[in-house]
Amino acid sequence: MELEDYKREAYDKGAKVALDLTNALNSMTFDKEVIKGFVSGMTQKHRTIQQSSMRAIYALIQQWAKMGEDGQYDLRNEGTVKFCQEIVEKCEKNLPFI
DSSP: HHHHHHHHHHHHHHHHHHHHHHHHHHTTOOOOOHHHHHHHHHHHHHHHHHHHHHHHHHHHHHHHHHHTTTTTTTTTTTHHHHHHHHHHOOOOOOOOOO
């Protein structure tokens, strides 16, 4: 497999994960018990999976912060964008790969 094919396949895999996650989140609505179950489930996974999850989450946080710099937000996600800008401003660190 060529590098470009691998990159496209990896990108598509990530896009599918995002779609699956957004579909799941959409069904969770604001039910605090569902969110507690999600958090509990994630924090009980293997430690390496937790580290990989946080790397992905931090990359998402960085992208939301950049969207704020570019003015790519509105009232529906302004809180998320502004919060992410504060996070990135306070902790510009890269998480190690394990």
